[in-house]
Amino acid sequence: MAPKGKKKDIIAPSTTEPHPLPNWPALQPLLSPLDLTLEHTVPGQIVTIPSLWTSTLCKNYTSFLSSLPLTTTPGKPKRGDAVRVNDRFQVDDATFAERLWSQTALKELVTGETAGATQEERKNLWGGNVVGLNPNIRVYRYTKGQFFDQHYDDSNNVVIPGEPAIKAKTTWTLLLYLTSPATGCIGGETVFYPDPPKKGKNVATPEPISIGLEVGMALLHKHGQDCMLHEGREVVQGEKWVIRSDLCVT
Helix, strand or coil, X not given: CCCCCCCEECCCCCCCCCCCCCCCCCCCCCCCHHHCCCEXXXXXCXXXXXXXXXXXXXXXXXXXXXXXXXXXXXXXXXXXXXXXXCEEEEEECHHHHHHHHHCCCHHHHHHCCHHHCCHHHHHHHHXXXXXXXXXXXXXXXXXXXXXXEEEEECCCEEEECCCCCEEEEEEXXXXXXXXXXXXXXXXXXXEEECCCXXXXXXXXXXXXXXXXXXXXXXXXXXXXXXXXXXXXXXXXXCCEEEEEEEEEEC
C-alpha cells in the first residue's frame, strides 16, 4: 500500500500547450481475444496480457512513435516526485483511448467473464465498473542509461468525453510494451516491491517481483492507495518503448 509522503508518479497536465492529435496507425494485425488470457501474476495487484499486440503492430508503432515530438524529462524532479530519466510524449486523445480499449482484445478480456469470474468479482478486482481508458495517453522511450526510480502511481479523476460525458476515476495503470530483448532492448524491467511484514512477525521480507519486457505484452497493476512500490530499471542496451494509459471505473 502506498504510504503518505512517498515518491509518486505525477501526471503532468497536457492542456497548457496541447499537441496536435497524432495520426495513429491502424491497430492491425491483432490476435483474437479467444487466443489471449489475463495472467494474474499477483492476484488483485498485477495482471499481464501477453501478445495483446502482435510483433508486427509493435514494430509499426515503434517506427511511428519515433516521429513524435518527444521531450526529455527534467534532470531534477520536483520535491516528492520520483527520479525519472526518459523521453516522453503526452496527449489527451479520447478517440485513440477508445480504439485502444475497444479495437483490441483489452475490453473483452477486462470486462468479459474470463476464468469464470462473476460481474461482482470483476468489479471488486478492478475497483468498480470499467468504462474505458484514460484519454491521457503517454508515450515513453527509455534509451541506454535511462530509468524510472522507485515510486507509486496515483489515482486520478477523469472525464471521458461522450454524450453524456462520463465522470470516472483511474484504478489500474496500463503499460503496453513495444520492445524487448528480442528487439535489442536489454534491461528496463518493471520491478515491484511487496510491503514488508508488520513488525513483530517472524516472516521474511517478500522477494521483489520482476516483470521482464515482452513485445506486445500489456501490464496492468493496481494504483492509488493500494499501489505497490515499483520501478522501471535502467536500460542497458537498445530502446524501451511503452504506451501508458489507465483503466477508468465508475
